[in-house]
Amino acid sequence: MEKDVSAFLGRLAREVRPRSNQWAGILMQRMRGELPELWEHEDLARAALSETADHVTAFVDALEHNRDMTQAEIPPAALELARRFAEGGVPISKLLRAYRLGHVALLELLQEEASRLTDDQQLTKAAILRLVATAFEYVDHSSEQVVTAYQEVRGRRMQRRLFLTNEASRRIGTTLDTARTARELAEVGVDHFADLVTVDLLESLLHDGEPQPPTDAPLLRRIAQRSALDDSPDSPVGTGRSHIYPAESASAEALATGRPMLLRITAPDAPAPSALPGPPDFGIHSVLLLPLHARGATLGLAQFARDRTAAPFDDDDLLLAQEIAARAAMYIDNARRYTHEHTTALTLQRSLLPQGPVEQSAVETASRYLPSGSRAGVGGDWYDVIPLSGARVALVVGDVVGRGLHAAATMGRLRTAVRAFADIDLMPDELLTHLDDVVIRLQKEEAREDAEISATCLYAIYDPATRLCSLASAGHVPPTVATPSAGSRTVDFPDLPIGPPLGLGGLPFETAQWELPEGSLLALHTDGLIQGRARDVGASLTLLSDTLTQASRSAMSPDEVCDRLLTTLLPGRRADDVALLVARTRALDPSHVATLHLPSDPAAVSGARRFTTETLTAWGLDELSFATELMVSELVTNAIRYGKPPVHLRLIFESTLTCEVFDTNSTAPHLRRARTFDEGGRGLLLVAQLAERWGTRHSREGKVIWAEQALG
Numbered sequence: 001m002e003k004d005v006s007a008f009l010g011r012l013a014r015e016v017r018p019r020s021n022q023w024a025g026i027l028m029q030r031m032r033g034e035l036p037e038l039w040e041h042e043d044l045a046r047a048a049l050s051e052t053a054d055h056v057t058a059f060v061d062a063l064e065h066n067r068d069m070t071q072a073e074i075p076p077a078a079l080e081l082a083r084r085f086a087e088g089g090v091p092i093s094k095l096l097r098a099y100r101l102g103h104v105a106l107l108e109l110l111q112e113e114a115s116r117l118t119d120d121q122q123l124t125k126a127a128i129l130r131l132v133a134t135a136f137e138y139v140d141h142s143s144e145q146v147v148t149a150y151q152e153v154r155g156r157r158m159q160r161r162l163f164l165t166n167e168a169s170r171r172i173g174t175t176l177d178t179a180r181t182a183r184e185l186a187e188v189g190v191d192h193f194a195d196l197v198t199v200d201l202l203e204s205l206l207h208d209g210e211p212q213p214p215t216d217a218p219l220l221r222r223i224a225q226r227s228a229l230d231d232s233p234d235s236p237v238g239t240g241r242s243h244i245y246p247a248e249s250a251s252a253e254a255l256a257t258g259r260p261m262l263l264r265i266t267a268p269d270a271p272a273p274s275a276l277p278g279p280p281d282f283g284i285h286s287v288l289l290l291p292l293h294a295r296g297a298t299l300g301l302a303q304f305a306r307d308r309t310a311a312p313f314d315d316d317d318l319l320l321a322q323e324i325a326a327r328a329a330m331y332i333d334n335a336r337r338y339t340h341e342h343t344t345a346l347t348l349q350r351s352l353l354p355q356g357p358v359e360q361s362a363v364e365t366a367s368r369y370l371p372s373g374s375r376a377g378v379g380g381d382w383y384d385v386i387p388l389s390g391a392r393v394a395l396v397v398g399d400v401v402g403r404g405l406h407a408a409a410t411m412g413r414l415r416t417a418v419r420a421f422a423d424i425d426l427m428p429d430e431l432l433t434h435l436d437d438v439v440i441r442l443q444k445e446e447a448r449e450d451a452e453i454s455a456t457c458l459y460a461i462y463d464p465a466t467r468l469c470s471l472a473s474a475g476h477v478p479p480t481v482a483t484p485s486a487g488s489r490t491v492d493f494p495d496l497p498i499g500p501p502l503g504l505g506g507l508p509f510e511t512a513q514w515e516l517p518e519g520s521l522l523a524l525h526t527d528g529l530i531q532g533r534a535r536d537v538g539a540s541l542t543l544l545s546d547t548l549t550q551a552s553r554s555a556m557s558p559d560e561v562c563d564r565l566l567t568t569l570l571p572g573r574r575a576d577d578v579a580l581l582v583a584r585t586r587a588l589d590p591s592h593v594a595t596l597h598l599p600s601d602p603a604a605v606s607g608a609r610r611f612t613t614e615t616l617t618a619w620g621l622d623e624l625s626f627a628t629e630l631m632v633s634e635l636v637t638n639a640i641r642y643g644k645p646p647v648h649l650r651l652i653f654e655s656t657l658t659c660e661v662f663d664t665n666s667t668a669p670h671l672r673r674a675r676t677f678d679e680g681g682r683g684l685l686l687v688a689q690l691a692e693r694w695g696t697r698h699s700r701e702g703k704v705i706w707a708e709q710a711l712g
Contacts, residue, residue, distance in 0.1 A: 008118065008127050016113060023109055030105045031098050074142050079149040086153035087311065095150065096143060107135055161320050164192050168324045173331030176338040178206070182224035185302060185328040190226045193321065194304035196284070198225040201292075201300035203242055205336060217244050218255065220300060228308065245301075254289035255301045260325075261289040262318045286312035290325040294333035302328070345405045346371055349380075352412035358385040361654050362393035362464040363522075363583040366558035368566060370578040372403075372528070379577035380407035380455065381526045382415050386422045389695060389706045391464055391588060391654045394422050397476065397524040397581055398457040401501075410453055414438065414502075418459070425697030428459045428472030429509040432499065436474065439503040454503045458524055462516070464588045465652060469522075470513045475501030477530070480544055482521040482552040491545040491552075518587035521552045521561065528576035529569055543569055558582040592619070592653040598636060600645040608636045608649050612659075619653050623712050627690045628659060631707050634683035635661040638669060639705070656692070657709045664702035 016023065085095050114127050172184045182199040189197035200220040222237045237243045245252035254261045264286045288304040302325050306313060313321075353369055367383050380400025388394055396418055400411045417438045421431045435457060443453045456476040462469045471479070471494070478496040499509035516522075523544070530540035547568045551561045561582045570578065594615045598604045609629045616625045632649065639647045643663030652658040669684055687694055691707035698704075 008114075008123055011117065015117065016110070023106070026109065027102045027105045031101050074145045078142060078146055082146040082150040083153045086150045086157065092147060092150055092154075095146070100139070107131060157316065161316070164188075164320060165323060167192065168327055172324075172328050173334070176335045178332055178335040178339060179223055181328065181331045181335050183226070185324070186224040186226035188324065189302075189304050189321075190228050193317070193324075194288075195228045195307050195309055196225070196303075196305040198237075198303045199223050199292075199300065200243075200302075201332070202298070205299055217247060217252075219244055223300075250287075251289055251301060251303065254291055255298065258291045258293060258298060260291065260318060260322050262313055262315070263287040263289065264312055283307040288313050288318055288321045290321055292325060292329035292332065294329040297333070299329055299332055299336070341404060342371075345408045348405065349408040349411065352408065352415060353382055354384060358387060359655075360385065360387040360391075360393045361586065361588075362387075362391055362462050363395070363585050364558055365395075365581065365583045366562045367582070368562045368578070368580045370528075370566065370570070370574060372574050372577050379403055379528075380411035381528065381577040381579035382411045383524070383579045383581040384415060384418065385581070385583075386419060388422065388461065389425060389693070389697060389708065390650075390658055390660055390704075391652055391656075393462055393464075395460045395462065395522065395524055395581060395583055396422075396457065397526060397579055398455055399476065399526045399528075399577075399579070401452070401454040410442065410455070413442065414455060414457070418457070423695075425695060427511055427699065428461060428470050429499075429511040431459055432457060432472050432474045432502070432509040436502050436505060436509075440505050443503055454501050456501050460522070460524070462522075462583075462585060464586050464654075465593050465650075467515050467518065467585070467587050468513055469516050469585075470511050471496055472509050472511045473498045474509060475499065477525070477527050479525075480523040480541075480548055481516070482523075482548045483517050484519050484552075491549050493541065493545075516585050518585060520585045521548060521558075522583045522585070523548055523561070523565065524581040524583075526577065526579045528574065528578040529565070529580060532571065532575055535571070540569060558584055588652065588654060594651045596649040598640070598647040598649060600640055600647060602637070602640055604640065604647075605633055605636050608632050611649070612651065615651050616657075621653070621657060621711070624657055624709055627709065628657065631687050631690055632659055632661075634687050635659065635705050635707065638683060639663040642667070642669070644702070655711070657711060658706055659708075660704050660706045662702060662704045666698060666703055669696070669705065 082095065086092075110131055111128055114124055114131070118124055168185075168188050171188050173181055174184065175181070178201070182201065186197040186199055199222075201223050203219040203221050206221060219242055221242045222239050225237075225239055245255065250261055250263055265284060284305045284307045286306050290302045290304070292299040292302055302321075304313070304321055349371070350369070354367070357365065363385075365385050367385075369381065369383070372379060380398075380402060382396075382398050382400075384394075384396040386394040386396065396415075398411070398414060398418075400407045400414065402410070414435065417435055418431070421434050426434065439453055439455060446453060455474075457474045458471065458476040458479065459473075460469060460471040460479070473496055475498060478494055478498065480491060480493055482491045484490075494512065494514065496512045497510040500507045530537055530544060532540075544565065547565055548561070551564050556564065562580055565580060565582070566578070594611070596608060596611045598608060609632060612629050612632045613625050616622060616628060621628075628651075636647065636649060639661045643665040646662075646664065648660075648662040650660040650662070652660070684694075687707050690709070692710050694705075694707040696703055696705055
């Protein structure tokens with residue numbers, strides 16, 4: 001019986017052989033009906049038909065010669081088709097199901113043919129049992145080799161996907177620049193994935209800094225586009241241009257719904273040219289539309305297109321592109337947020353700094369503020385020039401620890417506090433002590449916000465009448481001073497006692513004082529000018545000294561000195577903010593300063609009035625004599641009556657006329673309203689009415705009451 005079955009199956013194989021191609025077509029129709037998604041592309045369908053015919057032939061050959069099916073040679077076309085399905089992202093389960101369907105269909109055809117060849121039911125039954133066993137052996141054997149070929153390709157695809165994901169992580173988001181990040185996305189896509197990539201961002205995102213929900217026809221700007229062909233024709237939308245997606249286009253739908261889309265473009269359903277990422281004649285056959293989402297907001301749309309690459313995009317490509325686009329969207333959003341915060345902080349910082357040259361006669365000044373070029377953001381560096389009484393001027397440079405809006409806002413608060421303390425004419429060390437208290441209070445107020453507040457500050461007062469400069473430092477680098485000496489310039493770093501940074505509390509500050517020749521240059525700056533990761537502080541100070549020497553010898557203006565210092569000392573990319581204040585000292589004309597030493601005797605008041613009248617006449621200010629005599633009379637009388645000797649009267653004629661009366665009593669008078677029958681209390685009220693400004697300043701030796709009048 002065994003011989004009869006083998007002979008019958010050999011006869012059956014010979015009968016079937018001429019119809020192998022016909023049977024392959026029948027099997028293909030069966031599989032098309034069951035698994036239509038496997039045959040969407042004509043080239044794969046043709047390859048599958050040839051592969052099926054090869055399978056039928058191989059099975060028939062093994063059946064005819066009674067070969068062992070586990071040793072049968074699998075058609076090379078079958079292995080190649082498995083690789084192509086793997087490249088196309090077809091799941092292995094669908095491919096194996098196609099094999100089972102083909103197996104069942106072939107068995108049915110062979111069973112029908114066997115029934116036709118003989119009427120012997122016993123032979124037919126035995127032959128069919130042998131056919132089933134043989135077919136299972138062949139299917140198992142061929143499936144094993146096909147799966148191996150499939151997995152090899154899938155493994156390479158997974159490795160490629162992992163490589164592309166790592167490449168995207170490495171190359172995208174290298175800077176906090178929105179346009180640069182978009183270009184990096186386009187470059188990665190073209191280098192490894194697509195033939196053309198475009199990146200469009202919402203115009204509202206670029207203008208307002210915040211993404212808005214897409215409207216029916218949102219305005220977008222083409223931020224980046226890149227093609228694999230260097231000589232490819234220009235896109236309909238140029239980089240940097242604004243545009244709108246056509247209302248019915250897939251791009252508009254993807255942007256509005258936020259769903260990624262895979263488009264396969266054929267001639268009959270080709271969209272309008274304006275809806276394609278490339279020019280009409282670019283030959284695009286498949287497109288991936290990828291909305292850029294980050295933190296719940298839509299930022300724009302990235303489009304990946306293929307034209308010269310024969311294989312269209314598949315579902316695996318869509319998943320990979322989604323992953324890359326999601327990473328890029330997060331980097332773009334980070335860049336957007338950084339740019340928005342950096343711009344806001346920089347705007348705040350600049351608005352809190354002096355907005356123009358300060359009118360005063362003590363020094364000629366110039367200043368610069370440069371934000372850092374790093375990702376750290378805007379810092380809290382500041383400078384200030386504050387006119388004081390008696391033609392003096394205060395020069396201030398400070399640095400708040402930290403970056404961003406908080407540092408800029410803290411800087412504004414400290415600068416306001418410094419101006420308030422300067423207005424009451426505090427000594428430099430006393431001013432820094434009060435400023436230290438302010439920082440400590442701010443620390444307590446913001447303790448719940450876990451925001452550390454600390455700062456350094458250098459406060460200097462220059463008096464052009466005496467040419468004395470008084471400085472105190474709270475943890476700040478000392479200034480650089482260039483003084484004229486015997487026709488040359490001597491640059492010095494003053495031996496200034498540097499106190500602790502602001503915010504520590506309980507530690508003293510000291511004031512240093514020295515005399516400066518007229519025309520001396522002072523350079524006050526923050527540590528960003530001389531410090532850096534790749535710079536040695538000692539070398540920077542030497543360079544600063546040499547530069548200031550050259551600048552002062554050539555009689556450069558403070559503006560030119562600022563430019564020269566920044567050009568010489570700063571690298572192209574700064575790691576820290578820089579605040580720079582350069583001042584050239586002036587001295588008052590000795591003939592415009594008149595001093596009278598007074599005895600502690602009420603009779604000396606008349607001599608003070610007479611001295612005032614004679615001095616103003618010599619200065620050509622006779623029209624101010626009457627008011628000035630009254631003020632001098634009241635101030636000198638108060639000093640003699642309530643103060644302690646010695647008493648000095650000083651008149652200063654500069655941009656204003658200032659009267660100063662000095663005594664050694666530290667008690668300061670205060671303005672009050674005199675009642676009807678009060679004998680006192682009217683003097684300072686009279687001074688306040690006649691003067692444009694008046695006040696008190698204290699020193700180690702006593703106090704000065706001053707009153708200022710505007711010149712006619």
